[in-house]
Amino acid sequence: FVKNRLYQHKKLLINYTSYNMRHNRDSINSRTHSDVMLLSYEDESKNGHLYWYTRVAGIFHVDLCHQIEPDKWSDEQHMDVLLVWWYGRNLRHPGGFIKKCLLCMRFLDASDPGAFGFLDPALVIREAHVIPAFAFG
Secondary structure, eight states: OGGGOOEEESEEEEEEEOTTSOEEEEEEEGGGTOEEEEEOOOOGGGTOOSEEEEEEEEEEEEEEOOEEETTEEOOOEEEEEEEEEEEEEOTTSOOBTTTTBOOOEEEOOTTSTTSEEEEOGGGOOEEEOOOOOGGGO
């Protein structure tokens, strides 16, 4: 990181194409519990799901320099990142296209090493509306 700094932002705009081929834009704000979806690259035939879901906990950018050789560095590069808390599938309540019901998800346990991470905003397809199912815990 240049100057060891991480710069926080209040919102991020995501452009996407809607089902009727129109260009739309989502505004993602980490303070309003914004959930987003991205392609999962899982094999659906092995009980995989087409999308991954995550909650945006923070929106940041960093300025980076890469070390090319021991005494040579690249030019500064700007990189946007999202701090996210991943959802995991609740396998006790199966759902999806085959079961003809909505997918049940829950946050990964905060003690799980993979529960939080940084995500490239370019991977986000669009904002998702995740509805809590309090009856399932």
